[in-house]
Amino acid sequence: PQKLVSYFGLNPRVRQSGLGAAHHGRISKVGRSHARAMLVEAAWAAAKAPGPLHAFFVRIRAKRGHQVAAVALARKLTVLCWHLLTREE
Template sequence: MRRLACLRGIDTLSALGLAVEVGDWQRFTGATIGAYLGLVPSEHSSGPNRFQGPITKTGNSHARRLLVEASWQHYKPYRGPGVTLRRRMELASLPVRQRADLGNRRLHQRWESFLARKKNTNVAAVAVARELAGWCWSLAVMD
């Protein structure tokens, strides 16, 4: 929980909810955690034609909701950890803090790229939530 709380938008209660809902993080990879939570687009393919639809919404809806709500916190510019986030980061080890800081910067960059391409903000929030799930997995399985 302390590792997950180093990411913007995930406080102690959200980290607890994610930890309980996902359970064993070791059974996933960074690419499969999004599919487990239903944050990947559905696909209809036939021959050379490929159509991606809305997200699958399979898996745990509570964890998915927590991640989508947390992704909105990355909409605002990231200028380093604020007072509250710095306090939560101090409880984690240095490699976890560095990895979380990298994740916070990357997730905000993803928001900026979606906004530059004039994507719908709700679609962008779900896409950032999918990547946020990968960063949560990365922090949870760190040694």
């Protein structure tokens, strides 16, 4: 799922030099911008519906804000779709 997430540009940038601790920053935005935008729109729709995805959105929104929560939910939806397609569930 990491390669699919990075294909859409939803993976965080990592800055690390030598043996120092890695710093995870904003999303990379390297991948397909239109597909990433559609995933974020799907995340907004999933955030409005009751269920575990809404609870995840609310938890992240309380800590980091609504935009970060929407992108985090888009990443979670991407991983969820990957698991559904590869495991044929």
